[in-house]
Amino acid sequence: MNRDEFHASNLTSQELLQQYAGILGELRARGVIRTLNAPAGDLAETLTARAYRGELAPNSEKSWDVRAADGRLLQVKSRVIAASALSKPIQFSVFRSWDFDAAVFVVIAAESYGVLGAFEVPSEVVSARAGKASWVNGEIVTLSLMGLAALSDCIDVTTRLQNALESLDLPVSLAE
Known part of the structure; x- marks a missing residue:
């Protein structure tokens, strides 16, 4: 996905939550956060x-x-x-x-x-x-x-x- 193409307003609430979970997972993999709680x-x-x-x-x-x-x-x-x-x-x-x-x-x-x-x-x-x-x-x-x-x-x-x-x-x- 092109970084410039992401628009949160185009997603359903469930899709937003899935994106959020994915973002937390990626931040954890990068060592920025240690848990999957609010970051x-x-x-x-x-x-x-x-x-x-x-x-x-x-x-x-x-x-x-x-x-x-x-x-x-x-x-x-x-x-x-x-x-x-x-x-x-x-x-x-x-x-x-x-x-x-x-x-x-x-x-x-x-x-x-x-x-x-x-x-x-x-x-x-x-x-x-x-x-x-x-x-x-x-x-x-x-x-x-x-x-x-x-x-x-x-x-x-x-x-x-x-x-x-x-x-x-x-x-x-x-x-x-």
């Missing part, structure tokens, strides 16, 4: 691993997602939002452990899957900001992008993750 979390972890020249944790690891080249353990949290909602609070997935050095919060554009924002925040800063969520047996952080950027010792790593996304189809050695 945002896997994508954010892959981009973080590339941006930090690190390694992904085994799928069963519950405390961290990426071991950075400098040895630090990073927990990656992501959300997909519409660009029009950037100023609104974003609820990230639950933290059940604090056995990591820093969290990397990645906000992905619903319209394009581009990286809207990415911030590295030390574990102790995240822990101090997190609120108890007994219904999920953990703690949750809810902040806007501006709120994330305002946290103490926060590092804006948006450009690093955007560069990792742009070089996603290059071998890791060439992307560096």
Whole structure:
């Protein structure tokens, strides 16, 4: 199929779902994602691993997602939002452990899957900001992008993750 000929509007809902499943399978085969779940979390972890020249944790690891080249353990949290909602609070997935050095919060554009924002925040800063969520047996952080950027010792790593996304189809050695 010619890349220019694909028009989602010409497909039935079932055909769209089949295409989506096929796309997830191809992204998994390429190593961009690790599961066949919605790809945002896997994508954010892959981009973080590339941006930090690190390694992904085994799928069963519950405390961290990426071991950075400098040895630090990073927990990656992501959300997909519409660009029009950037100023609104974003609820990230639950933290059940604090056995990591820093969290990397990645906000992905619903319209394009581009990286809207990415911030590295030390574990102790995240822990101090997190609120108890007994219904999920953990703690949750809810902040806007501006709120994330305002946290103490926060590092804006948006450009690093955007560069990792742009070089996603290059071998890791060439992307560096």
